[in-house]
Amino acid sequence: MLTNPRSDRVRSVAALSRRSARERTGLFIAEGPQAVREAVRWRPDAVRDLYVTPEAAAAHPEVLVAAGDGHVNVHESSPQVLVAMSGTQAPQGLLAVCRVLTASLTDVLARGPRLLLVLAQVRDPGNAGTVLRSADAAGADAVILSSESVDAWSPKVVRATAGSIFHLPVVTGLPIADILDHVRGAGVRLLAADGSGTRALPDVDLSVPHAWVMGNEAWGLTSQTRQACDEVVRVPIHGAAESLNLAMAATVCLYASAFARGRPMLAP
């Protein structure tokens, strides 16, 4: 059992809460029962080490079973070790060190995606993680974060995805202009979600393969990005609200796409 919260191993895991250490090592942390369970179930190949307290092992036997099935290295550890490794005060006794899962845009597009989410310069980790969870729930084929976005593998993003980061391909690191070029080149229609849109949901043809392109939480999409899209679509605001926040708007758009699957478009 690992009991020394000041060991080199613990320090090197704790360092992964910093982006520089994640980029240098290609590793990131998933914490808590939900994220760790999804990691060992869906991507055991990406889990380098699983740290678990005796209490958490007893409370979450399904995680240990999945870890065994996936040939994951399991290390029994004291609660003090878990706290020292974790960015949070309460990792709930389970922490996995995983290899960064960045997918290739070429691979994603080669599979003929029908629904994509593109995040252009989204900076808030809670928003990015929540939106990734919504994309998973709405059946999106992948999420693409442009360069200058929040790091998808930061502990806050991973936590906010509630495990969804292990469910679908996540592409990172490309400039937004390149992303749009490649996605359109693959025959996927680009729909910019923006309050300035002339066409409102749900009066948009969502029966063809398409990508929702969402902008930064404060300033939205640049005019360059909007112009590079095939259509600018707004989520209608019916009451006196000025807008929806990014996560809500993305969820509405993604679910409009999910609901449109296999249904004819209604005439506007």
Add this chain to the structure above:
Amino acid sequence: MLTNPRSDRVRSVAALSRRSARERTGLFIAEGPQAVREAVRWRPDAVRDLYVTPEAAAAHPEVLVAAGDGHVNVHESSPQVLVAMSGTQAPQGLLAVCRVLTASLTDVLARGPRLLLVLAQVRDPGNAGTVLRSADAAGADAVILSSESVDAWSPKVVRATAGSIFHLPVVTGLPIADILDHVRGAGVRLLAADGSGTRALPDVDLSVPHAWVMGNEAWGLTSQTRQACDEVVRVPIHGAAESLNLAMAATVCLYASAFARGRPMLAP
């Protein structure tokens, strides 16, 4: 100009970050340009005092104009006074003390509502506020928070609504069973949103007046509440995600209602 951050006035405003003081006085705080602007524009009758720094007054002239039109008491104050009054470190130079706006359920129902949101024992202020904002944007006629929910007038809820708390009637303080009785009695169909639902969005008739009933973020709706509703509806989960969080699910349901307005229901 108010400059003493330790005055009785400042202390009594600062006390409003506590629920007990809000309940005793019937007052609450709105902070920051967005919330304060919506307060003076939409409910100047409810604004007892507006505190503003000279810088904020210069940066947001529209707020002062609306305050003048609404005959609001404006007090120029030092930044130190604003910080001392506020629950946050950065009230951005604008703070309004408002009378609690609780609406009467009888009045709401007398107006023939077509879309309501009922929150049963929702505890997280960020969730409650975000959902209130979504309800506003989706054109809901009112939001009803059951007793044992978070206090709608807490600074965190008010902030998360981004001003929407001033746009639509908010009913609070009634037990959930009473709320459901009265809403159904007014001819409004009760739709429980719950992962256990046998019918999935969007295959639900949203053309009739209806209320979405959403449960606590951790344990959902009690079986008693589900059974008191006319239908239990689930938001379909297409990917591998376990669920959506409360704010996402509520937003999807509310927008499904918004999109259904004036449209015939599609056959499932």
